[in-house]
Amino acid sequence: MTKGLNRIFMTTLAFVLAGLWGLPFLYSVWTAFHEEKYSANFKWNAPITFENFAQAWNAAPFALYFLNTLILITIVIIANFILCTLVAYAFVRYKFRWAGLAFGLVMVQLLISPEILIVENYLTLSSIGLTDTIIGIALPYLNSAFGIFLLRQTFMTVPKSLDEAAQIEGAGAWRVLWNVYVPLAKPVYLAYGLVSISFHWNNFLWPLIVTNSPEVRPVTVGLSVFATVESGVEWSLVNAATLMTTAPLIIAFLIFQRQFVANFMRAGIK
Amino acid sequence: MMRLKCASAMPLVLGALISGGAASVQAADLEFYFPVGVNAPAVATIEELTNKWAAQNPQHTVKAVYAGNYEETTTKALTAAQAGDPPQVAVLLSIDLFTLVEEDVILPISDIATTAEDQAWMDGFYPAFMSDSRFEGKTYSIPFQRSTPVLYFNKDAFRAAGLDPETPPKTWDEMIEMGKKLVVKDDNGNVTQWGTRIPTLGLGGAWLFGGLVVSKGDVLSTETGTEARFDTPATTAALEFLVQLSDEGVMQPGGISWGDTPKAFLEGQTASMWTSTGNLAFINENAEFDWGVGFLPGGDGPGAPLGGGNFYIFKETTDEEREAALDFIKFMTAPENAARWSIATGYVAPRPDTWETPEMKAYSEKLPQALVALDQLPYAYREFATFQRAKVTQYLVDAIESVVTGGSTAAEALAKAQEGADSVLSDYK
Numbered sequence: 130m131t132k133g134l135n136r137i138f139m140t141t142l143a144f145v146l147a148g149l150w151g152l153p154f155l156y157s158v159w160t161a162f163h164e165e166k167y168s169a170n171f172k173w174n175a176p177i178t179f180e181n182f183a184q185a186w187n188a189a190p191f192a193l194y195f196l197n198t199l200i201l202i203t204i205v206i207i208a209n210f211i212l213c214t215l216v217a218y219a220f221v222r223y224k225f226r227w228a229g230l231a232f233g234l235v236m237v238q239l240l241i242s243p244e245i246l247i248v249e250n251y252l253t254l255s256s257i258g259l260t261d262t263i264i265g266i267a268l269p270y271l272n273s274a275f276g277i278f279l280l281r282q283t284f285m286t287v288p289k290s291l292d293e294a295a296q297i298e299g300a301g302a303w304r305v306l307w308n309v310y311v312p313l314a315k316p317v318y319l320a321y322g323l324v325s326i327s328f329h330w331n332n333f334l335w336p337l338i339v340t341n342s343p344e345v346r347p348v349t350v351g352l353s354v355f356a357t358v359e360s361g362v363e364w365s366l367v368n369a370a371t372l373m374t375t376a377p378l379i380i381a382f383l384i385f386q387r388q389f390v391a392n393f394m395r396a397g398i399k
Numbered sequence: 400m401m402r403l404k405c406a407s408a409m410p411l412v413l414g415a416l417i418s419g420g421a422a423s424v425q426a427a428d429l430e431f432y433f434p435v436g437v438n439a440p441a442v443a444t445i446e447e448l449t450n451k452w453a454a455q456n457p458q459h460t461v462k463a464v465y466a467g468n469y470e471e472t473t474t475k476a477l478t479a480a481q482a483g484d485p486p487q488v489a490v491l492l493s494i495d496l497f498t499l500v501e502e503d504v505i506l507p508i509s510d511i512a513t514t515a516e517d518q519a520w521m522d523g524f525y526p527a528f529m530s531d532s533r534f535e536g537k538t539y540s541i542p543f544q545r546s547t548p549v550l551y552f553n554k555d556a557f558r559a560a561g562l563d564p565e566t567p568p569k570t571w572d573e574m575i576e577m578g579k580k581l582v583v584k585d586d587n588g589n590v591t592q593w594g595t596r597i598p599t600l601g602l603g604g605a606w607l608f609g610g611l612v613v614s615k616g617d618v619l620s621t622e623t624g625t626e627a628r629f630d631t632p633a634t635t636a637a638l639e640f641l642v643q644l645s646d647e648g649v650m651q652p653g654g655i656s657w658g659d660t661p662k663a664f665l666e667g668q669t670a671s672m673w674t675s676t677g678n679l680a681f682i683n684e685n686a687e688f689d690w691g692v693g694f695l696p697g698g699d700g701p702g703a704p705l706g707g708g709n710f711y712i713f714k715e716t717t718d719e720e721r722e723a724a725l726d727f728i729k730f731m732t733a734p735e736n737a738a739r740w741s742i743a744t745g746y747v748a749p750r751p752d753t754w755e756t757p758e759m760k761a762y763s764e765k766l767p768q769a770l771v772a773l774d775q776l777p778y779a780y781r782e783f784a785t786f787q788r789a790k791v792t793q794y795l796v797d798a799i800e801s802v803v804t805g806g807s808t809a810a811e812a813l814a815k816a817q818e819g820a821d822s823v824l825s826d827y828k
Contacts, residue, residue, distance in 0.1 A: 165685055248478050255482040338475045341464040353467055354435055
């Protein structure tokens with residue numbers, strides 16, 4: 130009896146929370162497909178229009194921006210996976226002097242907000258001539274303290290006996306990493322990849338500051354053209370542009386949703 | 400050959416500028432940072448104008464770089480300048496002057512524009528707009544995208560309340576008196592239409608507050624950049640007026656945000672509002688009622704703040720680049736181009752000669768509301784600006800917000816703001 134009540138309560142709570150969470154999204158879909166005058170005026174028969182999307186698409190070279198964002202994210206994700214894996218592996222598998230201190234230093238990085246480093250990073254990029262390039266935007270993010278931490282914690286949960294068994298079979302360090310550790314950490318890679326992609330998809334200030342040419346700028350820079358505080362915000366236009374720029378992420382999530390959820394369950398992320 | 404063709408196609412003033420410049424100027428590659436504060440076609444218009452300049456000056460190139468909003472553009476320009484790689488020319492907030500001077504990254508334009516002709520050109524801007532471009536006797540920047548707030552009112556609502564739709568309130572007393580008549584309530588006693596709406600929150604609120612103070616015959620800051628006048632009879636009166644508006648039931652109590660105000664006006668939730676001229680085009684496009692524009696009602700007389708962005712030339716530039724940058728600024732503020740910019744965006748054109756162009760005349764005939772801001776200019780004063788502006792302004796913002804949301808009295812809050820501002824500014828005196 131209590132169990133049944135509990136279940137009803139939990140389900141209701143879930144729906145309420147989902148509704149609250151989904152409201153802003155529903156609102157943005159509503160305004161994006163209607164004229165500006167319906168943006169706070171909900172009439173069920175308000176005419177649907179695609180005008181906002183056409184207007185938003187033409188306000189900035191979005192096709193180019195999308196391509197740049199894709200290139201940027203590909204570079205960052207590949208570099209992150211390789212570098213974080215190697216660092217985390219070293220921390221877990223090898224006992225070396227100052228290992229604790231070195232790991233502590235990596236952790237300290239988590240406390241530093243990237244905005245503080247903008248000027249220093251710009252100076253570095255400027256001195257090696259990489260401002261206004263996609264690789265320049267990516268450079269400060271090629272490695273990640275958070276990624277190292279996440280993978281180290283995961284690798285530590287891999288039973289030592291698995292590692293030893295592989296060694297007895299004659300596997301070298303690389304082989305152990307590739308055949309034992311990496312497959313077991315797959316859900317973590319997926320989760321980290323997801324977080325990382327959405328972070329870099331949303332990153333704005335740093336790319337804005339280090340780039341000058343539309344040829345290398347990401348979608349967020351195109352999106353910011355609509356945040357016109359001075360002359361009143363046109364929500365229908367802003368939301369059309371926002372939906373457009375986030376669509377690839379939303380679609381990707383819908384497609385891979387089953388896999389994401391399955392992986393999270395298996396990983397038992399608490 | 401090319402030059403001849405250009406000159407014949409151009410009006411006299413421009414032709415003289417170009418051939419005058421081209422005689423001595425060597426090739427320069429300019430980078431030009433600009434912010435966008437109004438709706439999207441701004442980027443396309445800026446690019447169109449810069450391309451036009453480049454076409455007329457084939458020896459130079461110019462790259463227009465969109466750099467976000469004002470704050471982001473300043474961050475970007477300062478970051479680049481600190482790395483020794485500044486843009487040659489940028490449009491930044493006029494009130495960022497003191498920050499840029501303190502960082503020592505800009506050059507007084509009056510040091511480059513030294514001829515009698517240049518002087519005449521600089522004298523050709525509205526004095527109000529030039530007032531915040533000077534520091535220690537030098538002119539550091541040239542007005543470009545300037546705005547000022549005005550009173551927007553719903554003529555239909557005025558008619559419905561039995562008021563004359565052609566005479567908006569001019570004083571604070573009239574605002575309260577007429578505002579009471581404009582309030583509409585439903586059967587349950589809930590207000591469906593307020594009398595007015597003056598944004599009081601955030602930087603927008605502080606900007607408008609500057610206008611209230613000017614109308615009481617005082618100013619918030621002076622040309623020195625080291626003085627904040629937060630605790631004066633004028634500021635107290637201004638803040639008390641804002642409280643009175645909601646006490647008398649004319650304005651919605653509590654803080655009022657800048658961003659939602661135009662929408663509230665369009666939807667009839669308020670019969671009038673105070674907001675920037677930058678909204679003219681937006682209101683014109685979306686209003687489904689008869690509307691008008693008037694001066695900001697004042698305490699002792701009219702008064703308004705000024706806002707917006709000016710052209711700056713950066714220090715780390717060669718002589719050729721400086722000369723080209725100056726020529727570029729002259730081009731952008733030349734009558735036809737300033738008119739093009741003003742019509743596309745709603746900014747107030749900063750020179751009288753722009754308003755004489757046929758395009759501008761046609762525009763002001765179609766949208767006579769645009770002229771009100773111009774007539775109000777003689778009563779407008781520079782926006783609050785000091786060294787450490789962001790920090791000092793925050794004291795004012797906090798004071799206004801704490802009073803309108805009902806926490807403290809005007810005198811108390813302003814005294815506290817004054818204390819905070821003085822402690823920051825004492826280092827600069």
